[in-house]
Amino acid sequence: MADLVARGRHPHQSWLRQWSSDDAGVVARALAMTGVSDLADRAVDTLSGGQRQRVWISMTLAQGTDLLLLDEPTTYLDLAHAVDVLDLVDDLRESGCTVVMVLHDLNLATRYSDNLVVMREGSILAQGHPRDVITAELLREAFGLRAMVIDDPVGDRPLIVPIGRTHVQLT
Structure with a gap:
């Protein structure tokens, strides 16, 4: 090796x-x-x-x-x-x-990133510190994900809690 x-x-x-x-x-x-x-x-x-x-x-x-x-x-x-x-x-x-990295696990991305860039179909929807970027509305818009965004108990970051199995229809 x-x-x-x-x-x-x-x-x-x-x-x-x-x-x-x-x-x-x-x-x-x-x-x-x-x-x-x-x-x-x-x-x-x-x-x-x-x-x-x-x-x-x-x-x-x-x-x-x-x-x-x-x-x-x-x-x-x-x-x-x-x-x-x-x-x-x-x-x-x-x-x-x-370090620039692509992570699709959103909770790991918020935990380990100082700056997030959230994209949909090649366009940037939001950019900035995870606590300033990650919202339930953004998750719905970017990923069709119904989720709650709460404070991470171990850091100054958001924590994403998915809700249910049904995706929101993206328009």
Whole structure:
């Protein structure tokens, strides 16, 4: 698995600059930051979904980028692994990395985002801090979702509680 993470150093390689101890150090730090150093010798296909997500993030970190673009980083993960991955992403954000991600789990999006962009059919309906954006009316307009929006008991964020099984007809 460490060889996959090392591929993140490819943009820094050239005919004149081959693999160095600096590159090895960057890979080791990326593995440590994502908590997968102990898995370095394992094959990727033997890892759990959450471990694989951490490995992919490690590879990105090994590139030395300060911008991380993630498309559904929690897809196919159970809730515990999803929270682990998003906690890692939050740690990276707090260390100065800019993170842009697509999340369709609205409660996770409100919990882990400083700025939300809610879209419908390619148009932006609302943008801003989750507590300023997420309303029952917006959820109805954007997703045809009947829901209550309440205060999250563990943070200054909204919590979405879906109501019933019937979707509202979008016009």
